Amino acid sequence: MKRRSFINVLLSGGIAVWLGSVIASIIAYLLPPEAAVSDASSVKAATTDELEPDSAKIFQFGKKPGLLLRLEDGGYRAFVAVCTHLSCTVQYRKDMGVIWCACHNGKFNKKGINIAGPPPKPLDELEVHIRGEDIFVSKPVT
Numbered sequence: 528m529k530r531r532s533f534i535n536v537l538l539s540g541g542i543a544v545w546l547g548s549v550i551a552s553i554i555a556y557l558l559p560p561e562a563a564v565s566d567a568s569s570v571k572a573a574t575t576d577e578l579e580p581d582s583a584k585i586f587q588f589g590k591k592p593g594l595l596l597r598l599e600d601g602g603y604r605a606f607v608a609v610c611t612h613l614s615c616t617v618q619y620r621k622d623m624g625v626i627w628c629a630c631h632n633g634k635f636n637k638k639g640i641n642i643a644g645p646p647p648k649p650l651d652e653l654e655v656h657i658r659g660e661d662i663f664v665s666k667p668v669t
């Protein structure tokens with residue numbers, strides 16, 4: 528093989544590899560990634576030994592955050608933890624005894640009812656089912 532043709536083969540191969548990587552990057556950019564999580568209808572939110580009375584945890588409920596609240600009497604309530612004002616994630620504030628939205632100081636009571644601030648309606652409540660030591664949360668049957 529002559530020196531000139533060897534360089535041509537080398538350059539052609541390099542250009543082909545570069546072009547392939549550019550095309551692969553464009554395709555990867557244009558195609559949306561597979562959703563890691565789908566809409567959930569029922570998820571395991573916690574175990575029964577996980578939450579003290581008057582505490583809460585955030586868990587993943589499909590594509591949205593969920594809030595599992597353990598009441599002072601040991602019972603549980605669960606909500607979609609998305610504020611009904613502008614969709615910020617809410618959290619339980621033990622010091623205030625309310626479910627609180629940090630975005631605009633919205634407040635919900637432990638039944639998910641909007642009691643202060645701009646949220647226009649209650650949180651979406653979820654059903655809680657305890658099976659053995661596991662706490663499952665699901666969408667209410669309508």
Ligand code: FES
Nearest residue numbers: 610612613628633
């Ligand atoms: S988004 Fe929650 S109070 Fe505004």
